[in-house]
Amino acid sequence: MPHHSTPLDLAFHALSDPTRRAVVSRLAEGEVPVSVLAEPFDMALPSFAQHLKVLEDCGLIASEKRGRSRWCRLVQTRFNEAADWMETERRSWARRLDRLEVYLDKAEKK
């Protein structure tokens, strides 16, 4: 990553890996202990922990120790920031296509 990455840069970078996206998908359904989260992945625990660290460092997930387990949860603010960016662009694009359609309709009628 370049220097001075913004939170949004780091969030999109975190989402560029299939394991990390699968973790986000799982946590969207509810918080779980790391051990449960790791189960479906055919991966050594240190490698998996590294993926969690990337997600936690960029603020997409948070974790806390409860008794003998560490529980993970998704953090809505950061996720929404990235999702909102995508939706803003998508709407900007849709508006542009609408304008184009109006223009072509008018051009046709002339």
Next chain:
Amino acid sequence: MPHHSTPLDLAFHALSDPTRRAVVSRLAEGEVPVSVLAEPFDMALPSFAQHLKVLEDCGLIASEKRGRSRWCRLVQTRFNEAADWMETERRSWARRLDRLEVYLDKAEKK
């Protein structure tokens, strides 16, 4: 990036840079020649061209030569693939919060 990156991996990686996101935002408003696209960026043209290459390699943008200019445009399919992934997760999360609310309401009434 890891080996065997999927198109979605590469799209999110491409979006992890502020210059590349700004290019996507600009192209969402309509196609433009590379020279016009590069104008707002305080960057040497080869560096800018490298960013365009990342966006084009992952299928988020396409370009074509018209006369003496190269024109760039956003490619809807790949962009929607990434935006749809975000929205699916967001909805999954919203449903989970709804279920949690119903559960807490019931628990309160008991």
